[in-house]
Amino acid sequence: MDYSRMCPxxxxxxxxxxxxxxxxxxxxxLDGPKRFKEIKFQIPDMSDRILxxxxxxxxxxxxxxxxxxxxxxxxxxxxxxxxxxxxxxxISSIQTWGExxx
Amino acid sequence: MDYSRMCPxxxxxxxxxxxxxxxxxxxxxLDGPKRFKEIKFQIPDMSDRILxxxxxxxxxxxxxxxxxxxxxxxxxxxxxxxxxxxxxxxISSIQTWGExxx
Numbered sequence: 244m245d246y247s248r249m250c251p252x253x254x255x256x257x258x259x260x261x262x263x264x265x266x267x268x269x270x271x272x273l274d275g276p277k278r279f280k281e282i283k284f285q286i287p288d289m290s291d292r293i294l295x296x297x298x299x300x301x302x303x304x305x306x307x308x309x310x311x312x313x314x315x316x317x318x319x320x321x322x323x324x325x326x327x328x329x330x331x332x333x334i335s336s337i338q339t340w341g342e343x344x345x
Numbered sequence: 346m347d348y349s350r351m352c353p354x355x356x357x358x359x360x361x362x363x364x365x366x367x368x369x370x371x372x373x374x375l376d377g378p379k380r381f382k383e384i385k386f387q388i389p390d391m392s393d394r395i396l397x398x399x400x401x402x403x404x405x406x407x408x409x410x411x412x413x414x415x416x417x418x419x420x421x422x423x424x425x426x427x428x429x430x431x432x433x434x435x436i437s438s439i440q441t442w443g444e445x446x447x
Contacts, residue, residue, distance in 0.1 A: 251447075252447045255447045256440075256443030256447050257439050257443075260363060261362060266359055332438055333439055333442045336434055336438045337358050337435055338355045
């Protein structure tokens with residue numbers, strides 16, 4: 244196997260998943276679209292600032308999409324994209340290994 | 346699901362896998378026990394200093410074991426433990442996702 248070819252895409256994916264709270268945010272969104280406050284409610288230890296930062300990163304990477312509904316008051320929900328949904332088995336496998344071995 | 350319980354073990358596992366070169370080192374060792382120089386040969390872009398650091402971290406976490414054979418000259422090989430071998434499907438799933446989506 245040519246290991247040098249494995250490197251960049253693996254590293255980027257692993258770096259993304261290794262960021263504090265990111266896996267947890269994705270897990271919460273696997274339940275379905277959520278508002279900022281709903282995500283926050285599920286992960287109370289995370290600050291608003293960090294959640295905002297992580298959501299921005301995930302949006303930039305097209306792992307989540309931000310939907311704005313023009314209601315009154317305006318409703319904003321975050322939703323996993325196909326790319327984000329595809330992380331489900333990846334996060335599960337990290338979680339399974341972590342539970343057994345860490 | 347209680348997300349707060351997911352947190353620490355997932356985070357530790359994901360943090361480990363997200364460290365630059367770590368996934369690659371484990372992949373190389375999945376081929377079987379290797380000497381320091383053999384690992385280095387497979388990952389030429391990584392410095393000796395970083396490889397030493399990563400190997401120490403992986404040894405501390407009992408992901409790898411360092412075997413010393415009292416030959417002349419002494420032979421030292423690094424080998425995945427059961428815990429390390431169990432990372433194979435985890436790394437594969439990150440790799441598969443990364444290749445498709447990153």
